Amino acid sequence: MISAIAWVRKGAAKETPKKFEMDEHEYARLSEKLLTARADLDSAQNMQDPTEQMQVDSEPIDPDLAEFDLENYDAPASTNTDPAIQDEDEDEAQGSSASIFGNLRGLTYHGSNQEDPYVTLKDEADTEAAEEEAQDLRILPSDNLILSARTEDDISHVEVYVYEAADDNLYVHHDLMLPAFPLCVEWLGSAPSSSSSLTQGSFVAVGTFDPEIEIWDLDVMDAMYPVAILGEKTSPAPPGPGPKKGKRSKKTLGPAISSTHHTDAIMSLAWNTAHPHLLASSSADTTVKLWDLNSSTCAHSFNHHTGKVQTVAWNPVQSTVLLTASYDRSVQCLDSRTPDTLTTFSLSSDPETARWDPHQPAHFYVATEDGIVRAWDLRQPSSPLWTLHAHDSPVSALDINPRIPGCLVTGGVDKLVKIWDIADGKPSMVLSRDLGAGKVFTAAFCPDAPQHLAVAGSQGRLNVWDMSGNPGARRAFGSRATWSSEPAQEEKNPIALADADQDMDSDDEGNEALDPMGDDSAEDV
Template identity: 45%
Template structure:
């Protein structure tokens, strides 16, 4: 059950300072009008304002109050009867009933806050006008109910999310791999905020990777006198522009990768909040980053430079490059064939590459939507079940089990939430997927409700364990291929060094 956040003395002081600074700012902006004294009318003489502050009046009032209290005390001592005692007992009984009702209400509140093992937790980032927040929504699959469990107010427009179970600030420093429920949020700012989802009414993130050097508290409400003079200083290793993509490494749990509008890809150590590597392979904004689900040091990145890159984090200077037809929108590794990588672009095209081949032509290319394909996702428990979402407001289900054949569209559904911007399968429920649209609403689809989908894929659900074993046996080929590319790149660099040196001397 999530804990309720308790404000510290430091946070209370911060809130008081914010209120005071708000009042000062309002006072500075308010236009004061001079009112001539002769326009102020005097109060009637009957009010005796000239003697209003004299102490005698205060003494008289206190005397009056004191005598009244004494009379009430005497009356209460003299007039207590059996009826009064009975009334008091009835009041006590009614209070007891109220206490019992309060306890029941509290128990109901506890039940509402409790997240049960079968509940599906969904993170939803919302923005309306200048207000942004992160909603933790709960879907009770058994009852078909969906509700907002709690929400976190975000200081900036959210661009990307990545859930993690790694605590960036462990309570016990000796237990570095402490678990929890956290989410990394990328915004238009260069910093990456990590929020604790287990605490209600949280005011600030548990950790910030990169971003401004000054603390968040100082930046929340800068003083008017220093607002113009304040220079933004970034922490060492920080991005310098918006953070557009994030992905947490499920195996190396302290590692998070980020892609930015500053054209770089960074790998972070969540525990130390330091940047481990900065990769500058792209020449435009980095829209997508994804760790390979099986070979966990292999990373895919995609940029608006129309290139899809695959590299090994142990040899970041070596990479394989694959061309794209337009600006990339989404990428995904095939969970049961981890050497296959899918990318979707704004021209509605989906391509699939075998990253071991380092070939310029994809295994598969097909027109998934008439407009932009905003998101792609594989069903984690059903080999070959693949979904695409588009700005055309629809989700399409495809059979992408055999990448060397033309994929077949099994079904199409309009989600009725406007143009779709995000979509993903649930990793714990085979056929369930969720998507977010322009209307600002989350839509869930139990795709097995369509008989054609259930009939087509149901037989594959029982075979998922065997498929995952076969996939694990093949993943080593990816790293070996990239390592071979690394060796070739190093040889080529050694041959080019003398030429580069001569040109610099000229």
């Protein structure tokens, strides 16, 4: 499945991405992380209850198996009877174990002789292959990137797609492996660096079920480790004395709240384009945090919600105004400079997502689990401007077209994607489609081309749809839209790239998938 997507503007990516190289700096950084991971493992083993270990050690051994010494089955055998030589063997075994992470510099893999610095004779075939590969990896200034958080067979990664609108071409350029199921992705134009300052470029922040935020460099291929981790775990403290005998230890309900890092899954991320050093995050631990990318530390933690915080979003004009939507069935609006002043908006169901209107910065829209979309004016919190029953299932995807005023898209668990005209304050459906994405989890308009819409969901494939070819869309938005290219005269199937091994005739629950552009799945109003 694909749980989140994000567009990258044209020209933001480096034209020729570089391949990851294990230099001295990367070697030292990776070695430090591996040693920390090993220390965490040792600490976790040391925290085991001694009484449990004693019980394991005191288990009787079957007399018939005692002669085989199975407990030491994997220990290296020594044929020497000299005690001094046996001690040397043991030291060598311990040394090889201790240096298990010490040979990283000798594991460099080169795709061809052209890349191997130790091969001095470069043949013509390798040179041509290297040039062809470099041309294939080139990202043109006219190309958009789409970041897709995909999980398949318990393996999660961010796929970096290249979308060539002129040729209707969509392909995976490279991917990034993730440690846990991803819930959100956010493109960043800057990221932390070792010099305690921001590095300009193209990056992605990823929130997962883990309470950490990973930031990856999109201009580096085959990277082994993110450039930064916000709220990174520290080694656990050594175990202290247990509870006194006869007294019951208190159990905490849910994760403890910390002012320096999240303690539960990261639900949403929002980069502040006006203040590039600020990144906002919301979490299932009920907190919202502001991260200072200059120092990779938490600058402020907000605790104004009592339930999981599903969405966080910066106002497109008032760059210090933050919108948060929570499972406590409320939406809160605050100014990060005066966080104690809150404006509260009540909901009838749990929120799925929320978006500001870039054309009317005082307006925002909230989609909820009961299939309802509500429009609110920040200055009138008492009641919504309008209420729309958009789907008969949870509205799991919502976005506002940044280039066409009044154009809104919703996607639901009912597998439908709907385009709405909300310009006059009376929402009307323009068209409805089943794009073959399965249950729709995410949908986003392209920031450069108003007619391009990316949709993904439970089927695990990314769809890019040019809605300008639909007559209903042309009639509804033709006078307001400034198309980035000549509008299509007839509607085309959405561009999609799917796994060749995936059965595209059925969704993840075994139900038949409708024809993406068939009569049974299309409805124009």
